[in-house]
Amino acid sequence: GAVVSQHPSWVICKSGTSVKIECRSLDFQATTMFWYRQFPKQSLMLMATSNEGSKATYEQGVEKDKFLINHASLTLSTLTVTSAHPEDSSFYICSARLAGGRGELFFGEGSRLTVL
Amino acid sequence: GENVEQHPSTLSVQEGDSAVIKCTYSDSASNYFPWYKQELGKRPQLIIDIRSNVGEKKDQRIAVTLNKTAKHFSLHITETQPEDSAVYFCAPYSGAGSYQLTFGKGTKLSVIP
Numbered sequence: 154g155a156v157v158s159q160h161p162s163w164v165i166c167k168s169g170t171s172v173k174i175e176c177r178s179l180d181f182q183a184t185t186m187f188w189y190r191q192f193p194k195q196s197l198m199l200m201a202t203s204n205e206g207s208k209a210t211y212e213q214g215v216e217k218d219k220f221l222i223n224h225a226s227l228t229l230s231t232l233t234v235t236s237a238h239p240e241d242s243s244f245y246i247c248s249a250r251l252a253g254g255r256g257e258l259f260f261g262e263g264s265r266l267t268v269l
Numbered sequence: 270g271e272n273v274e275q276h277p278s279t280l281s282v283q284e285g286d287s288a289v290i291k292c293t294y295s296d297s298a299s300n301y302f303p304w305y306k307q308e309l310g311k312r313p314q315l316i317i318d319i320r321s322n323v324g325e326k327k328d329q330r331i332a333v334t335l336n337k338t339a340k341h342f343s344l345h346i347t348e349t350q351p352e353d354s355a356v357y358f359c360a361p362y363s364g365a366g367s368y369q370l371t372f373g374k375g376t377k378l379s380v381i382p
Contacts, residue, residue, distance in 0.1 A: 196374045
């Protein structure tokens with residue numbers, strides 16, 4: 154099946170710093186990727202839809218200036234958490250749709266962010 | 270947008286028994302209905318899905334049934350095993366073109382040996 158790789162798996166940073174998370178589709182091209190955030194014991198909440206070559210579409214309540222998304226190629230989308238604060242600590246997961254397939258989404262391994 | 274409700278939120282069953290999780294949705298235009306399994310700290314994995322032109326789909330011990338009229342679909346796991354313990358999410362497709370999924374709140378399934 155299609156493989157989506159996410160990096161890093163774990164990251165700890167100081168409050169006020171920025172963190173970049175990468176999401177790569179390894180064996181297919183993904184024109185659309187999705188970024189989710191998952192707090193402990195909660196469901197996945199869609200943050201934004203990342204479109205290759207254009208601006209991301211953010212969900213209501215998600216600050217686009219804080220969560221910068223770049224989808225510069227058909228295999229890479231990045232999420233940058235700017236000026237991170239402890240409340241940004243969460244599990245961030247990306248997914249990509251396999252074009253031409255049944256439409257199912259494939260998920261990255263997730264990135265656990267801890268902001269001290 | 271899509272309003273998704275999933276029940277129950279927690280479910281405990283004895284090993285070998287069956288488990289059923291139900292998901293209701295609001296968008297009558299939804300036409301793709303997947304179920305994902307997520308183990309602690311890991312990525313969600315698609316375990317079964319169904320499209321609106323089919324009423325039931327089965328894959329070994331796992332089955333999904335769809336009632337489009339009532340706008341709900343259910344996950345059925347038979348002969349449960351300890352390794353089935355996880356959180357299960359339904360995620361009906363609610364948009365056009367981009368396959369943007371709205372996830373239910375999840376059901377924590379515990380299979381007791």
